[in-house]
Amino acid sequence: MTLLLKATQVTRNFNVSASKTWFAKPRVLRAVNQISLELSAGQTLGLVGESGCGKSTLARMLIGLLTTSSGEITFAGQPIQAKRNTHWRAQRRDMQMVYQDPLAALDRRLKIIDQVQEPLVIQKIGDRAAQLAATREVLESVGIGQDLYGRYPHELSGGQRQRVVLARALVLKPQLLVCDEPISALDLSIQAQVINLLSQLQKNRNLAMLFISHDLRVVRHICDDVAVMYLGKIIEQGPAEMILSKPAHPYTAALISAVSHPKGTRGSFGTDSTPRKRILLTGEPPNPIDIPTGCAFHPRCPSVLARCKTETPVKTMLDARHSVACHLHTGTSPLVYMPSANESLLVTPLEALA
Amino acid sequence: MTTLTLKLSTLRGNLVRCPTIVLIGWIWLAIMLLIALFAEVLTPYVYTALDLSARLQPPVGFGGQSNHLLGTDELGRDVLSRLITSIKMSLLIAFASTLISATIGLTLGFLAARFRGFVEQAVMVAIDFQASIPFMLIALAVLAFFGNTLVLFICLMGCHGWERTARITRNLTISAVEQGYANAVEALGASTWRIYFRHILPNIASTLIVSMTLTFPEVILLESGLSFLGLGVQAPLTSLGNMVGYGREYLQSAPWILLAPASIIVLTTLSISLVGDWVRDKLDPTLQ
Amino acid sequence: MNYLLTRGARSGLTVLLVVTFTFFILRMSGDPAMMILSADAPPEAIEAFRQNWGLDAPLSHQYFGYLGNILAGNFGVSMRNGASAMSLVLEAIPATLAITLPAFALKLLLGIPAGIFAAFHRNTWIDRLIMSFSVAGHSMPSFVLGVLLVLIFAVSLGWLPSGGYASWGHAILPIITLAIGGAAVLARYTRSAMLEVLGQPYIRAASAKGLSWHLVVIRHALPNAAAPILTIMGLMLGALIAGAVVVESVFSWPGVGRLIVSAVGNRDLAVVQAALLLVTFSMVGANLLVDALNVMIDPKIRSSK
Numbered sequence: 002m003t004l005l006l007k008a009t010q011v012t013r014n015f016n017v018s019a020s021k022t023w024f025a026k027p028r029v030l031r032a033v034n035q036i037s038l039e040l041s042a043g044q045t046l047g048l049v050g051e052s053g054c055g056k057s058t059l060a061r062m063l064i065g066l067l068t069t070s071s072g073e074i075t076f077a078g079q080p081i082q083a084k085r086n087t088h089w090r091a092q093r094r095d096m097q098m099v100y101q102d103p104l105a106a107l108d109r110r111l112k113i114i115d116q117v118q119e120p121l122v123i124q125k126i127g128d129r130a131a132q133l134a135a136t137r138e139v140l141e142s143v144g145i146g147q148d149l150y151g152r153y154p155h156e157l158s159g160g161q162r163q164r165v166v167l168a169r170a171l172v173l174k175p176q177l178l179v180c181d182e183p184i185s186a187l188d189l190s191i192q193a194q195v196i197n198l199l200s201q202l203q204k205n206r207n208l209a210m211l212f213i214s215h216d217l218r219v220v221r222h223i224c225d226d227v228a229v230m231y232l233g234k235i236i237e238q239g240p241a242e243m244i245l246s247k248p249a250h251p252y253t254a255a256l257i258s259a260v261s262h263p264k265g266t267r268g269s270f271g272t273d274s275t276p277r278k279r280i281l282l283t284g285e286p287p288n289p290i291d292i293p294t295g296c297a298f299h300p301r302c303p304s305v306l307a308r309c310k311t312e313t314p315v316k317t318m319l320d321a322r323h324s325v326a327c328h329l330h331t332g333t334s335p336l337v338y339m340p341s342a343n344e345s346l347l348v349t350p351l352e353a354l355a
Numbered sequence: 356m357t358t359l360t361l362k363l364s365t366l367r368g369n370l371v372r373c374p375t376i377v378l379i380g381w382i383w384l385a386i387m388l389l390i391a392l393f394a395e396v397l398t399p400y401v402y403t404a405l406d407l408s409a410r411l412q413p414p415v416g417f418g419g420q421s422n423h424l425l426g427t428d429e430l431g432r433d434v435l436s437r438l439i440t441s442i443k444m445s446l447l448i449a450f451a452s453t454l455i456s457a458t459i460g461l462t463l464g465f466l467a468a469r470f471r472g473f474v475e476q477a478v479m480v481a482i483d484f485q486a487s488i489p490f491m492l493i494a495l496a497v498l499a500f501f502g503n504t505l506v507l508f509i510c511l512m513g514c515h516g517w518e519r520t521a522r523i524t525r526n527l528t529i530s531a532v533e534q535g536y537a538n539a540v541e542a543l544g545a546s547t548w549r550i551y552f553r554h555i556l557p558n559i560a561s562t563l564i565v566s567m568t569l570t571f572p573e574v575i576l577l578e579s580g581l582s583f584l585g586l587g588v589q590a591p592l593t594s595l596g597n598m599v600g601y602g603r604e605y606l607q608s609a610p611w612i613l614l615a616p617a618s619i620i621v622l623t624t625l626s627i628s629l630v631g632d633w634v635r636d637k638l639d640p641t642l643q
Numbered sequence: 644m645n646y647l648l649t650r651g652a653r654s655g656l657t658v659l660l661v662v663t664f665t666f667f668i669l670r671m672s673g674d675p676a677m678m679i680l681s682a683d684a685p686p687e688a689i690e691a692f693r694q695n696w697g698l699d700a701p702l703s704h705q706y707f708g709y710l711g712n713i714l715a716g717n718f719g720v721s722m723r724n725g726a727s728a729m730s731l732v733l734e735a736i737p738a739t740l741a742i743t744l745p746a747f748a749l750k751l752l753l754g755i756p757a758g759i760f761a762a763f764h765r766n767t768w769i770d771r772l773i774m775s776f777s778v779a780g781h782s783m784p785s786f787v788l789g790v791l792l793v794l795i796f797a798v799s800l801g802w803l804p805s806g807g808y809a810s811w812g813h814a815i816l817p818i819i820t821l822a823i824g825g826a827a828v829l830a831r832y833t834r835s836a837m838l839e840v841l842g843q844p845y846i847r848a849a850s851a852k853g854l855s856w857h858l859v860v861i862r863h864a865l866p867n868a869a870a871p872i873l874t875i876m877g878l879m880l881g882a883l884i885a886g887a888v889v890v891e892s893v894f895s896w897p898g899v900g901r902l903i904v905s906a907v908g909n910r911d912l913a914v915v916q917a918a919l920l921l922v923t924f925s926m927v928g929a930n931l932l933v934d935a936l937n938v939m940i941d942p943k944i945r946s947s948k
Contacts, residue, residue, distance in 0.1 A: 499907040499911075580786055584889065606794060629778065
């Protein structure tokens with residue numbers, strides 16, 4: 002698999018003033034904090050986390066829509082900078098984005114066929130006939146029939162709109178596709194259709210795909226790898242199956258346990274369907290302006306240790322592809338994850354040794 | 356707000372269904388427009404032509420002769436010809452000014468929305484300034500200091516009303532950008548020019564047109580007021596307000612000199628009000 | 644409070660801008676010494692004037708000198724009769740007030756009840772009649788209206804004089820002319836404000852309580868409709884002054900408006916300056932007052948900032 006996208010220590014800060022008066026001291030919002038990741042052709046990486054953890058910000062930086070405060074991003078060896086120049090415009094052919102709200106992402110006044118054709122016009126690819134042919138082809142591949150070509154966005158259903166947005170993104174034949182919560186705005190019954198479509202298109206075109214979502218079931222269905230974000234950092238990363246069935250980080254475990262299931266199978270992504278107890282996190286929801294010291298998760302962590310309050314955990318490889326940033330897994334006595342019914346999911350080192 | 360505006364094509368479709376009085380308004384405006392366009396052909400006399408032997412003749416039907424349908428003024432000039440020429444002048448100034456004002460407003464509004472920060476603040480301060488002083492006073496000051504040529508006057512009239520357009524443009528552009536499609540099109544590689552002119556502008560067009568339907572009659576009133584005072588369109592050129600101003604001296608002896616242009620002004624601004632209200636209702640029912 | 648401070652700062656900025664604006668166009672339009680003194684004044688007088696006003700100093704000095712003069716009330720002298728420009732303007736103020744204040748009151752007395760009445764009888768012939776008058780009054784320029792009134796009442800009927808300042812009778816037509824345009828606008832806005840308020844659920848609740856219509860209007864509808872109406876009144880102050888300029892000329896009424904017009908015609912820059920700045924100050928001040936009233940009346944503004 003060829004490596005396409007590589008991000009190294011990417012950070013993004015925002016300056017915000019805390020209140021509306023004139024004299025507030027500007028505070029810094031750390032949306033993304035030193036994140037590194039890689040993405041190859043044909044690979045789907047899921048990016049999960051709560052609202053405000055920085056997923057969208059990271060995605061925008063990776064695709065060149067937002068400047069980084071520090072760090073480097075390269076695509077096929079070429080640096081990605083968010084400066085709008087000719088080079089940037091040419092780069093748009095290689096990477097595109099699908100948005101959460103398809104109605105907002107489309108121009109209300111234009112017919113959908115014109116909007117799907119527009120990228121070709123902007124990038125001056127082919128003559129009119131060729132552009133029309135390519136447009137029809139991509140619309141067909143997303144399942145939009147000819148009778149819908151002349152319609153306006155508000156005349157389509159939510160699922161159809163999202164497919165149009167997808168078509169528009171794919172008409173340039175990009176190598177990288179970023180999907181920012183592409184199905185959250187859709188009805189449940191439509192979500193499956195769109196997800197299957199995405200999966201199929203990705204295979205056909207060997208796309209590298211970054212899939213942002215807070216819905217773990219979908220992530221499991223479509224992603225090869227998953228990265229879990231919390232307050233701007235990736236706290237766990239690895240193959241989807243492994244992370245979702247054997248989470249190493251308490252936060253990941255809490256997220257999984259929150260996924261509702263038919264009675265008795267809560268939190269079961271793994272092969273064993275032992276019922277799990279719902280982990281309720283205590284403490285305040287995370288605020289990216291006021292990031293806690295040490296491990297950012299420590300105020301809410303059910304298995305917090307003393308060192309979590311002062312030391313930031315570093316990334317530890319648990320095996321070839323599964324990494325985690327948690328003190329439970331660093332240090333001299335790495336922990337073994339042992340789920341058991343009706344008990345807390347994590348066991349302290351002492352008990353493990355017993 | 357953009358979700359509430361109808362497309363312009365729906366507006367045209369509604370034309371057939373408007374109330375009678377509004378229809379009359381449309382017809383009147385169309386007549387005025389035709390007169391303005393074909394003024395040279397329509398005038399029986401050149402508007403400056405003197406005929407001192409036929410001074411202060413009343414209109415046909417009040418004792419006058421048929422060669423001067425609306426009578427003559429104190430220098431023997433044909434009132435009808437002067438009226439037609441004045442209509443052309445007043446409408447010309449009104450159209451030119453509305454266009455200039457719309458262009459200034461659009462440009463500044465876009466700049467403010469695009470660049471935010473200092474540029475935006477500067478534009479907002481300028482908008483506030485313009486909005487808080489009655490334009491009549493600004494116009495008077497400029498006319499005092501710079502004297503008066505037609506070009507200067509038109510530019511001055513073009514400075515009326517831009518603040519309303521600028522404010523609307525800025526607000527709507529910001530919300531259009533927030534909505535997302537502007538960013539989406541940019542992510543496809545579109546240039547700023549394309550984003551603004553092919554995407555944002557058409558989406559805010561209906562609201563802008565509403566604003567322009569307010570500016571147009573205001574310019575007519577402003578120009579005729581200033582010309583009435585002798586400060587607007589200067590002799591030998593003639594405009595509707597100008598005629599009313601000159602005709603005032605002869606109010607008792609030859610009222611037709613003044614009544615002809617005055618009635619044109621009233622009927623035209625009335626038509627514009629009625630038509631403008633109707634257009635505004637159709638384009639955006641949420642506006643007053 | 645914060646809101647008022649912001650508005651106050653903005654108003655101050657506006658005034659400063661007007662002063663600067665006047666300064667710059669004065670400089671740009673020619674040599675001010677020549678303009679204010681007149682072209683054929685003796686060279687020594689011009690030199691003296693220049694030194695007096697610091698015109699040989701760099702521009703920034705001149706600007707601050709100008710500001711200082713303004714604060715001291717020194718606007719220069721009128722070209723026509725050598726009198727101090729500011730004193731000429733001040734002399735003309737009472738005449739202007741004599742017609743604008745009654746006109747303002749008349750506007751309120753005519754416009755607001757008309758609007759309320761029209762709102763109550765929505766879509767009946769009363770409503771349509773009032774709104775027709777409103778549209779007519781609004782689209783007729785004040786000078787046309789004034790001239791027509793003169794034609795009807797002075798020339799044809801001979802009831803009222805056509806111009807001049809001699810008696811109270813002379814003031815009637817100017818006041819009516821000024822009032823009608825504004826009353827028309829006010830009627831319309833009052834009507835829509837009232838309609839919006841009357842459509843609210845709390846009005847229905849109030850009348851369901853058993854209150855008579857009059858009480859519902861006075862206690863519930865009017866106070867809530869007051870805020871947008873007050874805003875419009877603030878805007879109308881500006882229109883009033885602009886209207887006075889034209890109306891005073893129509894009726895040869897010796898107020899500030901007519902002074903400005905003749906000064907503009909004569910290029911009497913000192914007077915134009917003085918009048919412009921005075922009008923700006925008072926307008927900005929009045930608008931600020933209206934804002935303050937708005938804050939007191941409308942709790943929503945108070946709590947939002």
